[in-house]
Amino acid sequence: MLKEIDSLKRTIFNLKTQDSSLIADTDYRIGSLFRKETAYTDSAYFYYHKAEKIYRNIGNDYKLALTIYGISVILKNEKDFIGSEVASFEAISLLEPLYETESVMVTKSYIYNNLGIVFKELEQFEESIEYHKKALELKSVLKVQASIDASKNNLANTYKKNQQYNLALSYYSEILANKNLKNERPLVYALVLDNYAHTLYLSNNLEKLPGLYHKALKVSDSLAKDGYNSIIINRHLAEYYHDNNRNLDSSRYYAYRTKDIAQKYYTDDLLKSYLLLSEIVEDSLAIEYYNSYIKLSDSLYKNERNIRNKFARIRFETSQKEQENIQLTKERMWLFIISVVIVIASILLYLVITQRNNNVELRFMQTQQETNEEIYNLMLSQNESIEEARTLEKKRISEELHDGVLGRLFGTRLSLDSLNMNNSEEAIKSRGSYINELKIIEDEIRKVSHELNTDFVSGSGYIDIIKTLVETQTQVYEYEAHLEYDEGISWDDVNNKKKIHIYRIIQETLHNIYKHAGATQVNISLKSKNNVICLTINDNGSGYDVDKAKAGIGLKNMNSRIKDINGTLEISSIRMQGTTVIIEVPIL
Structure with missing residues (x-):
């Protein structure tokens, strides 16, 4: 457990600058772990109190109610029943406005159960029975059998203490009617069976005794080596054998066994064992155990008072620290505001300078772009002029070839053709050769003229x-x-x-x-x-x-x-x- 608590403390340290809710959750978990150990009650109260303050500040009513319930249980265990009652009612008032989810119902049932136990210790039995029944009603809706049995057992304990033995026996019997209880939850079975047997003893119905006591003790001893859960059963057996001097040896045996086990825990059980032994043993030992009873009673009372004073100091020191934190927070807030103003002013100044530079750069780029486009337009215009001049030149050369050279060649061919009337074989052959050559030249010039006149570079x-x-x-x-x-x-x-x-x-x-x-x-x-x-x-x-x-x-x-x-x-x-x-x- 201590390793887990150290890990959670490191988590809190790492969360100092993060979510308050996570810090409160971690404080709550540490408090719950300490609450399981009676030696660390003040530590449990300290962390619960820290979590309570944060949950109040952030307005988380459900978790605040859970934390206050934890505090109420600690106060009850330290016999501050009035304080536990006040804390329980505050927790209930926080849960009442909330939507009744399963979690809210479970928490309410726990608080009602705690109130039932508190009122029983204050001997306000009607109120105790009322709140135990409220807890049982909620648990019946949730249908968790183990929790239902716990409420029935607590309700029966109240009836027993109020001497309503028949009602107590009926609730114990309902729990024991579960045939699987002994196998599924043997410890619960042993405790309920002991309560049932003790109620029979108080109502002077001794027919099944001490057999039921021994049956419960056998199951309890088989579960735990330290025998803590068998303390009450041993005490009940000692009381039973002592009553009417049934068997004084057995009575002393179980009384001493009760003392030996209870000495490991130094609690009310040990106190009761001293008182029981002072009634059972011989005179000199009886005085010794009675003195031990008085001494332990005073020690337990002082211890309870010291723990309550610790709780008061924790509340005071927390309040004092909160005031210091408030002052420190104000100072830090002003420092933060001044820092923010300086940072914002610096950012604004930087933005103004940057924007001004960007505007200059943008204007330069726009000017450059416009200049580039003008240059490109000039390039296109120049290229069009070149293309136009090239086209005109080609057309001129084409016309010159067609109308000039080709015309003259055509005239020469006609002249030669007219001279072809000379029928001498040699003249005919010579003229034919020239005429063919002129035709070749004519075809080539026509081809060149045609190609030159074609706008093959268009576009x-x-x-x-x-x-x-x-x-x-x-x-x-x-x-x-x-x-x-x-x-x-x-x-x-x-x-x-x-x-x-x-x-x-x-x-x-x-x-x-x-x-x-x-x-x-x-x-x-x-x-x-x-x-x-x-x-x-x-x-x-x-x-x-x-x-x-x-x-x-x-x-x-x-x-x-x-x-x-x-x-x-x-x-x-x-x-x-x-x-x-x-x-x-x-x-x-």
């Missing part, structure tokens, strides 16, 4: 910009990048805003891959499907948890750009396998 200017971006970035970031694109995308139908945003998204993604992924391979795909541009970028980098990752300014900018052009953004990633970014943007 390729934007892709060239993307290629340049990818090549430049990969050289700087030192990873391999592969660009795959759909040549069927009509970039002329895509407005400049969407082109700019797609360009910026690719640029930001490549930057993020370099900064966070540590990839060595990047694949970029630009495809068109159902008038939707699908941009896919994946890498073989470290990956990350998309759900848990905090969105940085780069990702926020990407989302903002996608929203601005009515697109969609999807990011998927697997740790150590890479990340894939999929963006879909409508062409129109």
